[in-house]
Amino acid sequence: MSKSFVRTEFHPDLPPPVSEAGIIGWLRHNLFSTWYNSLATLIIMYLAWLSIPPAIDWLLISSVWEANDYKECRAGGSGACWGMIDKRFNLFMYGFFKADQFWRPNLALIVFMVAMLPVLFDKLPGRKICVPFLIFGFPALAVALIRGPVEMSSFQTPVGIAVWVAMFAAAVFFGHRGATRANAIMSGAGYSAAYIIVFIVFISWGLGLEKIETDSYGGLLLTLILAGVGIAVALPLGILLALGRRANSMPLIQILCIGFIEIIRSVPLISVLFMAQFMLPLFLPEGVKFDNVMRALVGFSLFAAAYMAEVVRGGLQAIPKGQFEAADSLGLNFYLNMRLIVLPQALKIVIPGIVSTFIGLFKDTSLVSIIGLADLLLVAKQSYTDSNWLGLEHTAYVFIAIIYFIICFSMSRYSMYLERKLHTGHKR
């Protein structure tokens, strides 16, 4: 054969052999590719045979769906006692919240979910309205709906009202002046102060609804409030802490951020909650009442923010120096650089870490049962110690486990969807 060779005809593409495609090919490749793989497959199938049918039996077949107390449950079957969940459903969902006011948290949840849809799925319209509403409008609305008016003594005297009006006018004036002079810090501070004043006035009016003490919050409602506020505060605060920790040019801020993050991360959440419970009142002026739920919220949010800060910092460190230089060389200032170039990339990288922190936070809300708040876990415990429903701990815990699972699994699936959506491919 001579050394020179020139291909004149190209080989056609052929379909793969049968053993490589279809169900048989898949089984061969994935379950029975080697003798030890086959053995593992058989063992796992045997374990599944041992556990799944009894579980289905306990959950669905031998379970009791109608019962008035534990005796009827015992008589009805050996499985789960869903009758207890049915009878105590409102306790699981709302704790001791007044029954005739259930519409209020329900409405808040519906408004939240509807407004969140365009934020979560960008194919839906309305994002431009929903995002500002969720940031600025919804918190006040949620407080008003769930809590009702938060009275403040200063609104009860004419002088107090005059002071508030004056402060509002000053804030708006300040913000407007900043805006006309293109001074971002001045206008930002002025308008933020004005917003905070409007917020305070709004929650003290509380839509004129009946006031509901936070002591009556419980069950899933309390769990969702703790997790929701914790998440909403932890992410932005965590980003600020992470940026502060990397701010080499501002050593004082850097030290404060490092100190905060490291101290919070070195203590258990439960001790943060206890501290918030007992120490927070010491730092507040005399006469300011801070209820239990509020204190737990502060503890939670700060704790989660410290963890979030480290997750975000991991993302910031993964951004190559060239990205900062390219942004600098185009004349972008620090704020634009962070907002348009660095954070979108850094946060995308750490989506799995952020969602893990969210899920961790959600499950950690169960710790508030130790400081006496009736969250989902404590409601479950109260259920099977109730004299009517003695000894039904399996049912109670399986029920709340299912609730926790549905919520955490949804978050996990959403994060995978988000990662796929934001994947711009072929990253270098």
Added chain:
Amino acid sequence: MSDSNTAEANHSGPAISITGMHKWYGDFHVLKDINLTVERGERIVVCGPSGSGKSTVIRCINRLEEHQKGSINVGGIELTNDLKNIDTIRREVGMVFQHFNLFPHLTVLQNCTLAPIWVRKMPKAEAEEIAMKYLDRVKIPEQALKYPGQLSGGQQQRVAIARSLCMNPDIMLFDEPTSALDPEMIKEVLDVMVDLAKEGMTMLCVTHEMGFAKQVADRVIFMDGGEIIEQNEPNEFFDNPQSDRTKLFLSQILGH
């Protein structure tokens, strides 16, 4: 070497004038007494062995690196620690990097419109029109909606050039723009740079492409050990080098 003009800075003066600039990395003296004046419309190629400080010089011009002594004046503005001056200079000075440094989370078009929209406050439609004009000029308008990761190295570098041009800069800095490219792609990037040079852009290029230097440069600067060793117009520089270090360098890069 022409004396740098430190007199009253104004818009008719030189594009860049660097006077007595020194820079240290810790104890390491990287740049020693750099004096350089770049006239408007002048095309300068900076060459030299790696570690000679050539990239550092041009990175000082838009303050990606800070110099510790001497002065840098860009388009009549003195480069100091004043952030406003730095931002003004960066708006007027475009830069192209060895590793492109495109923003991977944005499309090619978004890469090009980002700075005009946010820094120049240009309306989006106008910014896109300008971006398409420059993408057309670097001959990749059809890639506008792709992400940088989907393009070849040469295409990415051309996008990076278009991105800089969208800010309508007075001066373009090139930091080894072809060093990270496969041989096949070097030409497509150099062609774009030659076009740009022909249109009269003030250019300062750190590059090892001696063919490019011969073709377009008004002046070639040779650096070694943090100092400017020799500068001359290209024919003289290549045919009749004066310093021994220049001769050695040229024999090494032109020898094969």
